[in-house]
Amino acid sequence: MRTDMTRALRYLALLGYVVFLAFPLLWLLSTALKTPQEMAALDPAWIPRRPTLANFADAFGEQDLVGAALRSLVVAVATALITVALALPAAYALARHRGAAGRVAIGWVLVSQVFPVVLVIIPLFMVLRRLELVNTLAGLTVVHVTFVMPFALWMLRGYVRAVPRELEEAAAVDGAGRLRALAAVVAPLLAPGVVATLLFGFISSWNEFLFALVILKDPEVETLPLTLVRFVGPEGVARLGPLAAASLLATVPSLVFFAIIQRRLRSGLMAGAVKG
Amino acid sequence: MTALAERPYGGSRGGSRGALALMLPALVPVLVFSVGPLLYGILLAFTDARSGRNTETSFVGLENFAELLSDGDFWESFRIGLVWGLSVTVLQFLASLGLALLLDQDLRLRGVARVLAVVPWAMPPVVIGLMWRLVYHPDAGLLNGLFGTRVDWLHDFSLALPAVIVVGVWTGMPQTTVVLLAGLQNVPRELYEAVSVDGAGAWRRFWNVTLPQLRPVIVAITSLDFVWNINQFSLVYVLTQGGPGGRTRLPMLFAYEEAFRYGFFGYAATLGVAITIVVLAVLGLYLWRQAREAA
Numbered sequence: 001m002r003t004d005m006t007r008a009l010r011y012l013a014l015l016g017y018v019v020f021l022a023f024p025l026l027w028l029l030s031t032a033l034k035t036p037q038e039m040a041a042l043d044p045a046w047i048p049r050r051p052t053l054a055n056f057a058d059a060f061g062e063q064d065l066v067g068a069a070l071r072s073l074v075v076a077v078a079t080a081l082i083t084v085a086l087a088l089p090a091a092y093a094l095a096r097h098r099g100a101a102g103r104v105a106i107g108w109v110l111v112s113q114v115f116p117v118v119l120v121i122i123p124l125f126m127v128l129r130r131l132e133l134v135n136t137l138a139g140l141t142v143v144h145v146t147f148v149m150p151f152a153l154w155m156l157r158g159y160v161r162a163v164p165r166e167l168e169e170a171a172a173v174d175g176a177g178r179l180r181a182l183a184a185v186v187a188p189l190l191a192p193g194v195v196a197t198l199l200f201g202f203i204s205s206w207n208e209f210l211f212a213l214v215i216l217k218d219p220e221v222e223t224l225p226l227t228l229v230r231f232v233g234p235e236g237v238a239r240l241g242p243l244a245a246a247s248l249l250a251t252v253p254s255l256v257f258f259a260i261i262q263r264r265l266r267s268g269l270m271a272g273a274v275k276g
Numbered sequence: 277m278t279a280l281a282e283r284p285y286g287g288s289r290g291g292s293r294g295a296l297a298l299m300l301p302a303l304v305p306v307l308v309f310s311v312g313p314l315l316y317g318i319l320l321a322f323t324d325a326r327s328g329r330n331t332e333t334s335f336v337g338l339e340n341f342a343e344l345l346s347d348g349d350f351w352e353s354f355r356i357g358l359v360w361g362l363s364v365t366v367l368q369f370l371a372s373l374g375l376a377l378l379l380d381q382d383l384r385l386r387g388v389a390r391v392l393a394v395v396p397w398a399m400p401p402v403v404i405g406l407m408w409r410l411v412y413h414p415d416a417g418l419l420n421g422l423f424g425t426r427v428d429w430l431h432d433f434s435l436a437l438p439a440v441i442v443v444g445v446w447t448g449m450p451q452t453t454v455v456l457l458a459g460l461q462n463v464p465r466e467l468y469e470a471v472s473v474d475g476a477g478a479w480r481r482f483w484n485v486t487l488p489q490l491r492p493v494i495v496a497i498t499s500l501d502f503v504w505n506i507n508q509f510s511l512v513y514v515l516t517q518g519g520p521g522g523r524t525r526l527p528m529l530f531a532y533e534e535a536f537r538y539g540f541f542g543y544a545a546t547l548g549v550a551i552t553i554v555v556l557a558v559l560g561l562y563l564w565r566q567a568r569e570a571a
Contacts, residue, residue, distance in 0.1 A: 006478075010378060010383060011383065011385070013374065013378060014383055014385045014386070014389055017374075017389055017392075017393075018388060018389050018392060020446070021392040021393060021395070021396070021449070022392050023411070024407050024411050024418070024446065025392075027407070027410055027411055028410060031410050031416070039416050040415075040416075044416050044417070044418070044420075086301040086302045086305065087302050089299070089302070090298055090300075090302035091302075092298060093294070093296075093298035093299050108306070113503055113504075114503055114552065115314060115548075115552055116506075116527070116528060116531070116548050116551050116552060117509065117528070118528055118531040118535065118545075118547070118548045119317040119545060119549065119552065120310060120313045120314050120317055121313075121535075122317055122320060122541050122545055122548075123312075123313035123314075123316035123317045123320060123545075124309060124313040126541070127308075127309070127313060127316075142305070142309060143309060145305055145309075146305050146306055146309040149305065149306055149310075206400070207400035207401060207402075209400070209401060209402050209510040209513075209514075210510055210532075213513075214532075214536060224400075225400055225401075225510075228400075228402050228403065229402060229514060231406070232409070232514075240410060240413065240416055243406060244406075244410060247403045247406050250400060250402075250403055251400065254398045254399065255395070255398045258394075258397065258398030262397075262398075
């Protein structure tokens with residue numbers, strides 16, 4: 001009797017969570033598929049009676065979504081590639097050497113989490129203005145690289161550590177040079193980790209809003225998150241359907257990439273959170 | 277990568293210079309665009325720097341801090357920030373712990389809940405904000421549709437902050453749940469068996485085994501959550517822009533307005549320094565208490 005009760009309660013609780021987590025997402029989808037008439041109805045329906053894709057078409061017509069997505073793509077790809085290119089040798093050194101530099105670098109990874117972005121963003125804006133990088137995608141990329149770097153280093157260091165030192169040494173003994181040993185033995189083993197870090201860099205940059213808001217002032221250069229916010233007029237939400245449609249589209253790349261690296265991210269976060 | 281080829285195999289002696297060379301490419305941008313600006317930012321807190329190019333900047337000592345302390349808007353934003361930071365962190369933790377405990381068991385909805393529990397993690401914060409605007413919308417919103425009400429949640433003076441806090445909890449739950457779940461799965465099963473032999477019920481097992489075992493994970497994730505939450509910007513900016521009447525103006529939004537709407541760079545930097553001090557104090561007190569209790 002008692003166990004049945006607790007089991008039922010557990011299911012009820014789990015159902016509650018599912019509802020809490022899923023409802024906003026379902027509402028977003030439902031809104032994206034509704035006609036303007038149905039949106040205006042006083043009694044909003046869960047499932048659109050006559051689902052339409054018109055909102056998706058309207059979304060492209062109302063804002064320069066394609067341009068914004070392309071700019072976001074450029075910044076995110078550049079951020080991912082540059083971050084990993086710079087972080088990989090550093091992560092290798094951090095994993096293989098136990099010097100003071102390594103400890104300082106790891107310390108910074110933690111410290112950088114505590115400071116409010118605003119403390120960095122004002123001087124950063126001043127520096128970028130002096131370098132004439134304000135209002136440019138290059139400026140935004142530089143900033144994204146800097147702020148993705150700590151976690152990227154952390155992730156990559158973990159992957160290098162997972163490659164046994166002996167493998168490298170064995171390859172080196174076999175007459176291969178150090179670089180050959182790295183290229184032939186270590187690189188293939190590191191590949192999945194590098195891909196995960198690339199995707200992490202991409203998602204972080206693709207989703208980022210505050211730096212973009214401060215650095216990009218012209219509509220001609222703005223990235224996708226900034227364009228999305230434009231769907232909200234100065235008087236509050238103007239056109240709900242296109243807004244929902246555009247939001248859904250903007251989420252797809254992150255969601256796909258995230259699904260691929262989700263497990264790796266979790267172990268990285270765990271190691272970071274617990275071992276300090 | 278070329279530096280690698282020239283170095284002897286990385287022994288403990290003589291290797292540090294090579295290591296430093298390898299780290300340099302990563303460290304330079306971080307130093308130039310993160311550490312440097314941070315230090316400069318702290319410096320700015322003691323100046324009257326404005327956003328205009330032509331104005332002279334001079335040191336004003338602690339003047340900004342004095343002004344901050346007598347600024348009613350700042351105190352209001354500070355209070356809102358603490359309420360937001362603490363309540364989101366605590367609610368996030370409790371909700372995530374509950375969900376993690378459920379997901380750790382053999383229940384049927386588990387698969388669905390696991391997928392859902394991770395989705396918000398990947399979504400752009402801007403999209404999360406816009407999505408919840410749809411949920412809270414006075415006419416076409418989900419919430420009013422469900423309850424048959426006509427409330428404008430995000431524009432109501434007393435409801436706006438709680439409404440935004442719910443979104444904060446929703447947004448942060450995935451990470452916290454995933455970390456707690458991983459922690460739960462690392463608790464040695466023998467410990468549970470040992471207490472079960474003593475005839476302990478589910479509650480006792482939770483209290484005497486699960487919680488103490490989870491402790492390091494709990495301390496780590498709640499500290500991180502608190503720091504992340506107190507520094508939140510994008511989500512609330514998209515939801516309310518700090519409104520109505522400043523009721524959801526978190527410190528970061530306040531600082532953003534001071535800096536980039538009104539151009540008071542020095543004053544906004546002061547605010548950043550003040551928030552950092554408070555966060556470090558709260559965090560330090562929490563970690564110190566936890567360490568003392570654990571000892």
